[in-house]
Amino acid sequence: MAELLVIRHAQASFGQDNYDQLSELGHRQSELAGEALRASGWVPDRLVTGTLTRQQETLASMGFAEQPEQHAGLNEYDFHDLLSVRFQGAVPDPVRHDRKTHFRTLRETILEWQAGGLAGAKESWKDFSKRVENARTFATETDARRVLVISSGGPIGELVKASLGAPDAQMMALNLQVKNTSCTRFFFNASTFLLHEFNATPHFSTPDRAKLLTFS
Numbered sequence: 001m002a003e004l005l006v007i008r009h010a011q012a013s014f015g016q017d018n019y020d021q022l023s024e025l026g027h028r029q030s031e032l033a034g035e036a037l038r039a040s041g042w043v044p045d046r047l048v049t050g051t052l053t054r055q056q057e058t059l060a061s062m063g064f065a066e067q068p069e070q071h072a073g074l075n076e077y078d079f080h081d082l083l084s085v086r087f088q089g090a091v092p093d094p095v096r097h098d099r100k101t102h103f104r105t106l107r108e109t110i111l112e113w114q115a116g117g118l119a120g121a122k123e124s125w126k127d128f129s130k131r132v133e134n135a136r137t138f139a140t141e142t143d144a145r146r147v148l149v150i151s152s153g154g155p156i157g158e159l160v161k162a163s164l165g166a167p168d169a170q171m172m173a174l175n176l177q178v179k180n181t182s183c184t185r186f187f188f189n190a191s192t193f194l195l196h197e198f199n200a201t202p203h204f205s206t207p208d209r210a211k212l213l214t215f216s
Contacts, residue, residue: 001187001194004139005044006149006156007033009058011180011214015097019080020053026180027061029203029212033181034062036203037148044148048139050074055150058181064148073135076152077128078121082109085118099216107172114168125168132158140188153178160184163195174198180214 010026010033013019022030037043047068049055052075059068083091086109094101112118114125132155139147157175161168163186178184178199185197204213 001189001192002140002142002145002147003196004136004147004149004186004188005042006151006159006184006186007058007062008153008156008178008180008182008184009052009054009150010061011216012054014099014102014216022054022057022061025212025214026054026058029181029214030058030061031063032203032209032212033058033183034064037062042146044144044146046139046142046144046147048074048147049150050076050135050152050155052076052152055152059148059150068150071135071138073131073133073138074149074151074155077110077154078123079106079109081122082113082118085121086112103176103216107176110172110175111169114172128154129158129162129168133162136162136193140193156184159186160195160198163193176215178215180216 010029011023012026013021013023047059047064047066049059049068049070051070051072055074083095095105096102113121135155136159139149153175156178157171160174161171179201182199182201183197184199187194187196201213204210
């Protein structure tokens, strides 16, 4: 069977005006992820990213110079928009700048969104899950045997949830566990799509590198 390796983008710029760019640490995380793949002998024959800058910068810093294909279905849900809708345009400062408060609030917001709330959001939960499935189809309808995808925590959580037939709420539980530059691996053919590995970070396994691991 062919392999689909989905890697979450490296650390972006949390709390900054422009979140959609890698931090200095994020570039280093990407370098280590790329080195680990090459050291293991895993060489992709197809590259796919979303259209977000942080996803494209991750692939570039991993050391893959080839131009990737892009699919917007791999992009993260617009959490800025969802929080803005929930708080009617006045998102509290701790939600924007304190990681613990942000992710606790984000979890509550996504669960409300999944239940059909947050009217006026740019994207509905159903539209999000549909575009992620479309991206999965795009990435796996191929003759390539090793497909490398750079995506984000939400789509990765949704891919895993869907592959297991789990309830929608499980997507967010998975989403919040996804580490920057972690590897989630699926096996696939024309009729099968199987989860093989979730959220692995072998490139942070040594004591000196463990301190480079981040979730946001």
